[in-house]
Amino acid sequence: MWVYEKKLLYPVEVTTCNPMLARYIMEQYGGADGELAAALRYMNQRYTVPDKVIGLLTDISTEEFSHLEMLATMIYKLTKDASPEQLEKAGLGAHFVNHGHSLFYENAGGVPFTATYIQSKGDPIADLYEDIAAEEKARATYQWLIDISDDPGINDSLRFLRERENIHSLRFREAVEMLKDERDRKKVF
Amino acid sequence: MQHPSYRGSYKPFVSPRDPCPPITVKYFVLPPQIFTNFQQPGLPQFSPEEALIHGSLWPQFVDGFFREEGIS
Numbered sequence: 228m229w230v231y232e233k234k235l236l237y238p239v240e241v242t243t244c245n246p247m248l249a250r251y252i253m254e255q256y257g258g259a260d261g262e263l264a265a266a267l268r269y270m271n272q273r274y275t276v277p278d279k280v281i282g283l284l285t286d287i288s289t290e291e292f293s294h295l296e297m298l299a300t301m302i303y304k305l306t307k308d309a310s311p312e313q314l315e316k317a318g319l320g321a322h323f324v325n326h327g328h329s330l331f332y333e334n335a336g337g338v339p340f341t342a343t344y345i346q347s348k349g350d351p352i353a354d355l356y357e358d359i360a361a362e363e364k365a366r367a368t369y370q371w372l373i374d375i376s377d378d379p380g381i382n383d384s385l386r387f388l389r390e391r392e393n394i395h396s397l398r399f400r401e402a403v404e405m406l407k408d409e410r411d412r413k414k415v416f
Numbered sequence: 417m418q419h420p421s422y423r424g425s426y427k428p429f430v431s432p433r434d435p436c437p438p439i440t441v442k443y444f445v446l447p448p449q450i451f452t453n454f455q456q457p458g459l460p461q462f463s464p465e466e467a468l469i470h471g472s473l474w475p476q477f478v479d480g481f482f483r484e485e486g487i488s
């Protein structure tokens with residue numbers, strides 16, 4: 228069960244009308260290394276990892292959903308008042324024809340989200356290493372987004388999100404270390 | 417191969433309302449390579465024939481997974 232707080236995890240300020248930037252941010256919204264993929268990946272893997280790390284995956288998955296909400300806010304603000312012509316110029320013509328002004332889970336190239344982006348292997352080490360890789364890929368994506376964006380408000384939020392990826396990566400690596408400590412531990416069952 | 421050497425275990429939560437007979441201890445693989453950050457030179461080696469069978473020249477990286485362990 229979740230409790231929803233009607234506010235963003237971190238403020239999202241958009242200073243310029245820039246639908247092109249919205250299109251680029253969609254890479255983190257519905258892309259392979261995006262927040263939706265991350266949230267769904269962890270929320271699903273959590274059931275079959277050792278008890279010690281279930282809570283970590285649930286918590287990080289929940290946070291990823293709050294990141295998704297921030298990205299949705301950015302994309303919405305950057306496109307809500309754009310004319311069809313502006314959207315077309317920004318490369319969102321096909322998006323507008325299919326989805327109007329609504330958001331959709333697709334990457335910057337317009338490829339719709341697919342569950343094939345994520346995996347659940349049922350092997351704790353395989354799953355956690357995938358999670359670590361996913362965090363580093365998301366961090367890199369945020370870097371390139373910050374590089375391509377000249378909106379100081381957006382960049383502040385992206386910088387925050389990028390830092391969260393670093394922390395998540397560290398927590399997943401700590402989870403691996405916790406499992407490594409279980410090696411050959413003499414336990415009374 | 418020394419059986420539990422590269423294995424971990426945990427006790428999953430068991431509910432009195434579980435529909436199937438619960439598995440009280442779950443085992444998982446901790447593959448040997450995750451305990452080595454950078455391979456040291458001069459590790460003990462298999463003979464070439466043994467290495468072919470095991471898939472590694474170094475016993476340190478062989479954990480001998482076999483289905484009777486019941487990991488799944």
